[in-house]
Amino acid sequence: MTIAVVGNELAIAFGDGSEVFLALDLLRRACPCAACQGEPDAMGRVIRPDVHIGEFGFELRRMEKVGGYALQLFWGDGHSTGIYSFDYLKRLAAAQSS
Ligand SMILES: [Zn+2]
Numbered sequence: 001m002t003i004a005v006v007g008n009e010l011a012i013a014f015g016d017g018s019e020v021f022l023a024l025d026l027l028r029r030a031c032p033c034a035a036c037q038g039e040p041d042a043m044g045r046v047i048r049p050d051v052h053i054g055e056f057g058f059e060l061r062r063m064e065k066v067g068g069y070a071l072q073l074f075w076g077d078g079h080s081t082g083i084y085s086f087d088y089l090k091r092l093a094a095a096q097s098s
Contacts, residue, residue, distance in 0.1 A: 003071070005060055012071075012089060020093035025058045028075060030092055031082035053077065 002013040009021045029051075031037070038046045056076025064072045066083055074080040 001065075003063060010060060010063075012086075014086065014090075018090070020090060022089065022093055022096065024060055026092065026096060027060075027073065027084070028053060028058050028079075030084075030088075031073075031079070032084060032088060033081040035081060054079075 001015050002011075004011050005024070006021070008024050010024060010027060011019065011021050013019045029036075035049060036051050038048045040046050054077030057079065059076030060073055061076050062074040064074075066072050070083045070085040071089070072080060072083050
């Protein structure tokens with residue numbers, strides 16, 4: 001598996017031969033962490049938080065593989081709680097290109 005930032009995109013070549021290219025701003029807005037996507041309250045409603053993305057927030061500084069199934073992305077504004085599973089990344093790429 002190969003991961004690289006190419007211009008404004010994250011390029012990932014998976015072990016199965018598939019490749020995805022994801023725009024960094026889309027990736028950040030799709031951050032799957034609870035602070036960005038919200039959590040269901042006691043009634044099961046998901047309140048979408050009002051997310052503030054700081055300066056450099058769309059710059060990807062670092063990434064780390066998590067357990068062989070996901071990537072943790074470290075953004076320029078210090079945000080790093082999002083764990084992006086490979087399935088999620090593939091779904092994002094498919095949604096982006098449709
Ligand atoms: Zn987040």
